[in-house]
Amino acid sequence: MAELLEGVPVSALAVYAHPDDPDVSCGGTLAAWAKGGCEVRVIVCTDGGKGSTDPTVGGRVLARRRAAEAAEAGALVGVTGQEFLNYADGELVDDPDFREALVAAVRRHRPEVVLCPDPTAVFFGQDYFNHRDHRVVGMATLDAVSPAAALPHYFPDAGPAHQVSTVLMSGTLEPDVWVDISATVDVKGEAVGCHRSQFPDGVEWAWTAMRLGAEDAGKQAGVPWAEGFRRLRLGG
Numbered sequence: 001m002a003e004l005l006e007g008v009p010v011s012a013l014a015v016y017a018h019p020d021d022p023d024v025s026c027g028g029t030l031a032a033w034a035k036g037g038c039e040v041r042v043i044v045c046t047d048g049g050k051g052s053t054d055p056t057v058g059g060r061v062l063a064r065r066r067a068a069e070a071a072e073a074g075a076l077v078g079v080t081g082q083e084f085l086n087y088a089d090g091e092l093v094d095d096p097d098f099r100e101a102l103v104a105a106v107r108r109h110r111p112e113v114v115l116c117p118d119p120t121a122v123f124f125g126q127d128y129f130n131h132r133d134h135r136v137v138g139m140a141t142l143d144a145v146s147p148a149a150a151l152p153h154y155f156p157d158a159g160p161a162h163q164v165s166t167v168l169m170s171g172t173l174e175p176d177v178w179v180d181i182s183a184t185v186d187v188k189g190e191a192v193g194c195h196r197s198q199f200p201d202g203v204e205w206a207w208t209a210m211r212l213g214a215e216d217a218g219k220q221a222g223v224p225w226a227e228g229f230r231r232l233r234l235g236g
Contacts, residue, residue, distance in 0.1 A: 026182025175228030
């Protein structure tokens, strides 16, 4: 039987590769939690400067535009804060420097729950495979959360150790817990629609795809609309 995640965490940190990823991946959950009093913070790992099919738009211009779009979306979702690490789009590497930046973020914000992409989800049917940055962020975040952030001898200059209680991985092929977003699905849609640079032909198709995905997840969870996750329980 599908398990619905009940309650609202005290604090949550969403770690994603590109400015639109948090809203697309878990915007309904973040909005529901923020509405319930959770301190929701977002880490965007890249500047998003390559995410366009328009060759006339420079990378720096695009990065600034996408940061503004993310700020607009974050205000709708109700996030407490957003932080851009500004690594080059498409060039993320799971190396010690990147993991230290993520460990520092986890120790600084000390979240109860961390959300990130599922790095094991690669192929979705025959017409899509997961962006490399998504996979890198997912694995690096897992490595940063456990054991690194929890043990003081890992990156000792990155702040006091912190044990995350739960990791929820989005974009997974193996969901085992769901969040009911029936009250916030429209907020998610509006937030996704803020990322206009990603939808040069209009946001309507993105809105439709988002609602279909939430409806499918809802059917699995037994509610009108949902987001599904793969959960790790780490204690804390």
